[in-house]
Amino acid sequence: MASLFEKLDAQQPAELRARSLDSIDWFRQNVRDIKIKGKNLQDEVDNYVLRFSQIGRMYMFFYDPKTKAKMPYWDRFPVMLTVKRYGTGWLGLNLHYIAPKYRMFLLDALYDFTTNEKYDETTRLRLTYQLIKSAKKLRWAKPCIKQYLNNHVYGRIVEVPPDKWEIVAMLPCQQFRPTGIHPNTVYKESRRKF
Numbered sequence: 001m002a003s004l005f006e007k008l009d010a011q012q013p014a015e016l017r018a019r020s021l022d023s024i025d026w027f028r029q030n031v032r033d034i035k036i037k038g039k040n041l042q043d044e045v046d047n048y049v050l051r052f053s054q055i056g057r058m059y060m061f062f063y064d065p066k067t068k069a070k071m072p073y074w075d076r077f078p079v080m081l082t083v084k085r086y087g088t089g090w091l092g093l094n095l096h097y098i099a100p101k102y103r104m105f106l107l108d109a110l111y112d113f114t115t116n117e118k119y120d121e122t123t124r125l126r127l128t129y130q131l132i133k134s135a136k137k138l139r140w141a142k143p144c145i146k147q148y149l150n151n152h153v154y155g156r157i158v159e160v161p162p163d164k165w166e167i168v169a170m171l172p173c174q175q176f177r178p179t180g181i182h183p184n185t186v187y188k189e190s191r192r193k194f
Contacts, residue, residue: 027168030060030158055082056115056124058160058168059092064152068177073186076175078148079160079168081110083127088151091129093144096174099187102194103169106140114162123162143190 060079068074080092095103113126132141160168176186 022164024167024171026161026164027171027173054124055085056113056127057082058162058165059157060160060168060173061153061157062155063148064154066149066152073176073178073181076177077173078146079171079173080146080148081125081127083129083132083145089147089149091145091147093127093132093141094146095144095169096176096183097144097146097186098140098190099183100170102140102190104166106138106144107166107169109135109137109140112137119162119165121161139194143193 058079058081060077063076063078065071065074075094075096078092078094079096080094082090082092084091095106098106110125113131115124115126116122132138132145174183176183
């Protein structure tokens with residue numbers, strides 16, 4: 001299987017530009033749908049999580065952590081690859097916790113664990129917590145491992161299609177809190193965990 005870098009290198013600049021613009025347009029259209037209002041918000045979130053939160057898929061959503069008072073920082077807008085589901089939430093890799101350069105390294109390594117090379121609705125990553133912890137080539141994932149609770153998601157959860165993964169992963173849409181936390185501070189802490 002060709003690496004992510006080989007695939008990107010094989011594309012012409014015009015192809016890369018068109019693909020990037022397509023992904024950014026997809027992101028803009030879908031980010032509007034994430035925030036919803038209404039009385040049954042939590043029921044809708046719970047139903048969505050139970051039906052669509054599949055292992056090895058990428059999702060984006062707004063999140064308000066239960067233990068935020070004890071946390072030095074957190075990402076209010078995760079872009080996450082699901083590793084494991086629980087009855088009350090899931091474990092995932094939030095790519096925002098590492099610098100864009102390392103996101104590319106991680107995605108390239110993760111693409112070795114895809115179910116196929118179509119990068120369509122049938123494609124997912126075969127991920128387990130044990131695999132992430134033990135595979136040296138996945139070392140960039142360690143600072144990204146986060147647990148999320150269903151009842152702390154607000155708004156809709158949007159699935160990112162596999163053909164948009166690398167572009168969406170690179171978008172500077174992280175929202176670290178508390179306000180004033182610079183992404184470089186988070187990246188520096190994460191590099192220590194590699």
